[in-house]
Amino acid sequence: MDKILKSISYIFHPLLIPILGVIFYFFKSPRFIPEEMVKAKLVSLFILTVILPILLYFLLKTLGKVKSIYLQTTNERIIPLILNCFVVIIILQRIITPSQTIELYFFFVGILISTMVCLILAIFKFKASIHMISISGLFMFMAILSIHFSININNTLALMVIIIGAVATSRLLLNAHTYKELIMGMFIGVIPQLILVPYWL
Structure with missing residues (x-):
């Protein structure tokens, strides 16, 4: 059971969620994109979202700034979250532009907002679940995108609900987070995506 729970945390690691959202967008978008x-x-x-953060993690671990990839303390989270903010800003300036893919642009703006909120909470010693932030944000992006493109992805959304439950359960049973940290993480992931809807829907 312990191995299954850990595998869920790895499979749906926050580093992989942005690229999954982008793949989903390109797969479902009715627009012609070369x-x-x-x-x-x-x-x-x-x-930028997978390879670079992994390299930065090993650098921080070598420097003694983090102890594990799980970033178990709020102090360990601060530098990685700051670095992640800069990575997302680079993505917004150089790779995902509103003129080409406005939906993805605001998806990443939402990711940036969620990351900044998580950083602020970490500074104040509250450890919101980054796993829940990322997977919940992806779920909301998918749901809004289905409305935007008028596509039926009910099966995908139902699967996402199951995945969110599995991720929450794994983080809870592995003693990585409390109920409060999981719920806060879900809200931090969902709310920014909702707030940004009027700008692109």
């Missing part, structure tokens, strides 16, 4: 552009953006985003 294949070369899609590949270029996916490769660029994978490097």
Whole structure:
């Protein structure tokens, strides 16, 4: 059971969620987007949202700033969250522009807002669940996108609800978070995506 719970945390790790959202968008978008552009953006985003954070983690671990990839204390979270904010800002300025894919642009704006809120809470010694922030934000983006494009993804959304429950259960049973931290994480992920809806829906 312990291995299953840990595998859920790894499979739906926050580092992978942004790229999953982008893949979902390109797969479901009715707009014509050149294949070369899609590949270029996916490769660029994978490097910035997955490879770079992993390299930065090992650097921080070498410097003694973090102890594990789970960032178990609020102090360990501060520097990685600050770095992640800068990464998302670079993405918004160089890769995902509102003129090309406005939906993805505001998806990442929502990610930036959620990250900043999580950072502020970490500074005040509250450890909101980053797993819940990311997976809940992705769920809300998918739901809004289905309305925007008038597509039926009820099965996908139902699966996402199950995944959110599985992630929450795994974080709880692994003693990584409390109920309060999980619920706060869910709200931090969902609310920014909702607030930004009027700007692109």
